[in-house]
Amino acid sequence: xxxxxxxxxxxxxxxxxxxxxxxxxxxxxxxxxxxxxxxxxxxxxxxxxxxxxxxxxxxxxxxxxxxxxxxxxxxxxxxxxxxxxxxxxxxxxxxxxxxxxxxxxxxxxxxxxxxxxxxxxxxxxxxxxxxxxxxxxxxxxxxxxxxxxxxxxxxxxxxxxxxxxxxxxxxxxxxxxxxxxxxxxxxxxxxxxxxxxxxxxxxxxxxxxxxxxxxxxxxxxxxxxxxxxxxxxxxxxxxxxxxxxxxxxxxxxxxxxxxxxxxxxxxxxxxxxxxxxxxxxxxxxxxxxxxxxxxxxxxxxxxxxxxxxxxxxxxxxxxxxxxxxxxxxxxxxxxxxxxxxxxxxxxxxxxxxxxxxxxxxxxxxxxxxxxxxxxxxxxxxxxxxxxxxxxxxxxxxxxxxxxxxxxxxxxxxxxxxxxxxxxxxxxxxxxxxxxxxxxxxxxxxxxxxxxxxxxxxxxxxxxxxxxxxxxxxxxxxxxx
Numbered sequence: 001x002x003x004x005x006x007x008x009x010x011x012x013x014x015x016x017x018x019x020x021x022x023x024x025x026x027x028x029x030x031x032x033x034x035x036x037x038x039x040x041x042x043x044x045x046x047x048x049x050x051x052x053x054x055x056x057x058x059x060x061x062x063x064x065x066x067x068x069x070x071x072x073x074x075x076x077x078x079x080x081x082x083x084x085x086x087x088x089x090x091x092x093x094x095x096x097x098x099x100x101x102x103x104x105x106x107x108x109x110x111x112x113x114x115x116x117x118x119x120x121x122x123x124x125x126x127x128x129x130x131x132x133x134x135x136x137x138x139x140x141x142x143x144x145x146x147x148x149x150x151x152x153x154x155x156x157x158x159x160x161x162x163x164x165x166x167x168x169x170x171x172x173x174x175x176x177x178x179x180x181x182x183x184x185x186x187x188x189x190x191x192x193x194x195x196x197x198x199x200x201x202x203x204x205x206x207x208x209x210x211x212x213x214x215x216x217x218x219x220x221x222x223x224x225x226x227x228x229x230x231x232x233x234x235x236x237x238x239x240x241x242x243x244x245x246x247x248x249x250x251x252x253x254x255x256x257x258x259x260x261x262x263x264x265x266x267x268x269x270x271x272x273x274x275x276x277x278x279x280x281x282x283x284x285x286x287x288x289x290x291x292x293x294x295x296x297x298x299x300x301x302x303x304x305x306x307x308x309x310x311x312x313x314x315x316x317x318x319x320x321x322x323x324x325x326x327x328x329x330x331x332x333x334x335x336x337x338x339x340x341x342x343x344x345x346x347x348x349x350x351x352x353x354x355x356x357x358x359x360x361x362x363x364x365x366x367x368x369x370x371x372x373x374x375x376x377x378x379x380x381x382x383x384x385x386x387x388x389x390x391x392x393x394x395x396x397x398x399x400x401x402x403x404x405x406x407x408x409x410x411x412x413x414x415x416x417x418x419x420x421x422x423x424x425x426x427x428x429x430x431x432x433x434x435x436x437x438x439x440x441x442x443x444x445x446x447x448x449x450x451x452x453x454x455x456x457x458x459x460x461x462x463x464x465x466x467x468x469x470x471x472x473x474x475x476x477x478x479x480x
Contacts, residue, residue: 003367008255009155018223024060027213029227032069033093034078036277037100040261040268047258047299048226049106054366057416065216066109070116072205086192100278104287105420111216115208119194122203122211126183134245138174140186140199146179149241156233181238183207206238225252259302288419289313295372318480323383324421325477326390327407335469352402358382359409379413382406424478427462437474
């Protein structure tokens with residue numbers, strides 16, 4: 001089955017056919033580095049990383065570019081507010097951004113170009129637009145002439161007349177038309193600036209993405225351009241206008257847009273305290289909890305964050321980890337086999353066939369516009385089917401091979417989803433845990449059950465779970 005994508009440009013699902021298969025060029029709008037990255041950023045970063053991972057799994061060679069906006073009004077205003085140099089502000093939050101990416105287990109782009117490092121290319125691009133009659137200079141500013149680009153509004157589905165509603169020319173602007181947008185802004189006093197044929201200034205926000213996407217992907221037509229739904233207008237609409245006015249070619253074949261994230265049903269706002277940074281989240285939960293939360297909703301749909309939902313996803317991740325840990329113990333003979341030859345138990349061959357069926361369900365779901373909720377459902381069906389053998393009375397040594405295969409498939413599919421099932425590090429040293437287990441056993445032998453239970457509860461508070469098995473042995477594991 002070929003991959004199907006919902007294309008925001010055509011407003012329908014289409015078969016994915018890159019311009020030069022098997023190579024795929026993807027550009028996604030990155031962060032503006034004036035503050036800590038939040039969980040809304042995390043969702044966008046994760047969802048489009050998932051697209052990259054899955055396309056690689058399906059055999060495509062993916063070239064992935066994600067920009068960094070390191071100069072704009074927000075950066076200048078924040079630097080002024082903090083009474084710091086804007087370069088120091090940018091340097092600090094780029095470092096934080098890369099730390100967040102690493103902690104989330106999200107790969108960097110093949111290129112992550114910064115706007116300020118590509119300004120000469122932007123100047124040339126703007127000069128070409130002026131020469132083609134699509135842009136004009138006035139008073140040191142350069143504007144794109146929207147009415148010269150006849151297909152303006154194709155992405156957002158708005159006509160020129162509808163766009164005019166609510167627009168106005170600001171007192172300090174000299175543009176000819178309400179809809180025209182800035183390609184170059186003349187510098188104000190004490191603002192960062194660069195030389196240009198129109199005087200000192202800096203690029204507009206939209207031009208950087210048109211320029212850097214085509215430059216670093218080395219193409220006039222991208223296969224996929226991705227970003228948040230809030231960027232459709234005006235940002236992505238303006239990118240299209242700039243790029244297509246210059247090249248006369250389609251700017252991107254497929255447009256993917258991610259749904260927005262709210263917190264407890266409200267828009268995220270730092271001023272009201274309704275705001276969760278990536279760093280703040282990871283201080284409370286592993287990254288896999290947030291990823292499972294994102295995966296439960298299709299990337300294009302809105303999602304509402306609650307701390308209660310995080311507890312649910314913690315339990316879901318823990319379920320996977322318990323399966324992997326239990327299987328490891330059975331393979332090592334730490335936990336004994338149970339009775340054999342019971343009726344109504346899947347044979348090893350039947351179990352392997354079921355696992356393969358669910359693996360195919362996973363692929364079918366992801367082929368259908370990266371339907372992560374159904375894909376995750378297939379992953380958990382493998383866990384359920386395996387646990388019926390592993391944890392029920394029908395487990396035999398003959399089931400080890402298909403159960404090991406189930407683990408391999410879970411790790412494979414989890415890797416595609418960006419989930420890391422590596423064993424978690426305990427809060428205490430292992431020899432200390434063993435000593436406490438030994439002490440607990442001594443207390444039980446002395447019938448001091450309350451004191452023994454206290455040790456178990458204290459360990460649980462540190463996310464260390466004790467499990468008593470046959471033969472009087474106690475095992476432990478780290479709870480997610």
